[in-house]
Amino acid sequence: MNQKLFPLPFNERDLEPVISAETIALHHGKHLATYVNNLNNLLPGSEFEELPLEEIVAKATGGIFNNAGQILNHNLYFEQLQAPSHDNRPVGKLAQAIDEQFGSFETFKEKFTTAATTLFGSGWAWLASDADGNLHILQMPNADNPVTKGLKPLMTMDVWEHAYYVDYRNRRPDHIAAMWQVLNWEVINRRY
Ligand code: MN
Numbered sequence: 001m002n003q004k005l006f007p008l009p010f011n012e013r014d015l016e017p018v019i020s021a022e023t024i025a026l027h028h029g030k031h032l033a034t035y036v037n038n039l040n041n042l043l044p045g046s047e048f049e050e051l052p053l054e055e056i057v058a059k060a061t062g063g064i065f066n067n068a069g070q071i072l073n074h075n076l077y078f079e080q081l082q083a084p085s086h087d088n089r090p091v092g093k094l095a096q097a098i099d100e101q102f103g104s105f106e107t108f109k110e111k112f113t114t115a116a117t118t119l120f121g122s123g124w125a126w127l128a129s130d131a132d133g134n135l136h137i138l139q140m141p142n143a144d145n146p147v148t149k150g151l152k153p154l155m156t157m158d159v160w161e162h163a164y165y166v167d168y169r170n171r172r173p174d175h176i177a178a179m180w181q182v183l184n185w186e187v188i189n190r191r192y
Helices: 021-042 053-059 062-079 092-102 105-118 172-182 185-191
Strands: 123-129 135-141 152-158
Touching: 021 062, 053 062, 062 152, 092 105, 092 135, 092 185, 105 123, 105 135, 105 172, 152 185
Parallel strands: none
Antiparallel strands: 123 135, 123 152
């Protein structure tokens, strides 16, 4: 099945000043578009050709895994973002689960921030859930996604340098600290 470039649910400028229009244009229009083109070149004739993206990521290895993983990761990433708000907090049953398992949103935020800032090299920090609804914070390298561990991806922060270098240079912790303002918790709660 031919992969399409995920349409942004916001305008390129909408996330400023947390993420600049320039970063969005590069991140979505160049980086993600390249993964989509690569996968569309690799899939024809492979055993993965007709599978949904999540299944390709769960089963494939090598170049197909790397490009499919990066497409799935970025689709989930861009879908969960919206214009910044300073009093942004989780909503619904996910908000309740975060309070129950981590004690408070603030404690969860600290733990997730540590995972995102200490991940060595390129990768993704994830909030994911298991079949019993338990929440997990994961550090995953490169193109990896919670579906490879049988978990459901709920929220993610991209810590590849391309996600923040234009706006924050090498200051990954500053980027992560600002990202909490642009998470769309309605979207994230619906995934739970
Ligand atoms: Mn990225």
